Amino acid sequence: MKYKALSKLGLIRSTNQDRVLTVETNDAFLAMVCDGIGGGRAGDVASQMTIDYFKTAFEDKKEFKDDEDVISWFEATLNKVNQKIYKKGQSSAYLGMGTTSVSLVIVGNRAIGFNIGDSRLYDYRHHELNLLSHDQTYAYMMYMENEITKEEAENHPKRNVLLNAIGVNKKITFETIRVPDNWERLMLSSDGLHDYVDLEFIKDTFKYDIEKTADLLIELAYEAGGYDNISLVIVEGDKNES
Secondary structure: OEEEEEEEOOOOOOOOOEEEEEEEOOOOEEEEEEEEEOOOOHHHHHHHHHHHHHHHHHHHOOOOOOHHHHHHHHHHHHHHHHHHHHHHOOOHHHOOOEEEEEEEEEEOOEEEEEEEOOOEEEEEEOOEEEEOOOOOEHHHHHHHOOOOOHHHHHOOOOOOOEOOOEOOOOOOOOEEEEOOOOOOEEEEEOHHHHOOOOHHHHHHHHHOOHHHHHHHHHHHHHHOOOOOOEEEEEEEOOOOOO
16 A cells, blocks of 8 residues: 655645644554644644544554444544544634544555545546545535535535534534445545646546655646645555555
8 A cells, every 4th residue: 555645835825724644553544634724823723633633543543343443433533532622722712723624544445534524535446536525515515405506516605614624513523435445546635726726637647656646736736826725645555455
């Protein structure tokens, strides 16, 4: 298994509130992209707290028995870190802080994704790039309720209005994504990439090795204006491969 993680400051941003994580044990692999919200230092804190807490919890987990065990572990870990961030966010210095999160756990050749917010999970197979997650935003909800078209949702003024994020509310929900088998690559990304770079351009970079693909995607985001911070993790192969 190979993987590459990058997080770069946007061209018009003074700080990068995104965080990325890759951690591998003998049993499993965890990747995560977080995009902090709340402004100032608050977004940094929320995304970093999430990354740190999940890293420790993953390294402490001895083994995963099956998919349901992965899901139970993720839910328990998420609930704990959500409470910690929510509590810290009640103080004036961190008021309203939170973070989106898209995650991937691979055990053997099985992959399960988890989504909170509008960061995304894609899979690449047979020369096609497929979006597996669903944005938890106001515009996407309108699309799901047939109030607007998919194209209108992608350009809607409320496309970045989040309906869900870690640390914003006492209780947290998440999307579970059972990744289809036989994937070739998987990609996690923050909206600094997929909101500004056309899917066809992203897909075209996947003909290269993952190192070059990652570098090209950052370049494409900058060429598109670099209006937001850009973070991604690309994974190739499964945990059974050396």
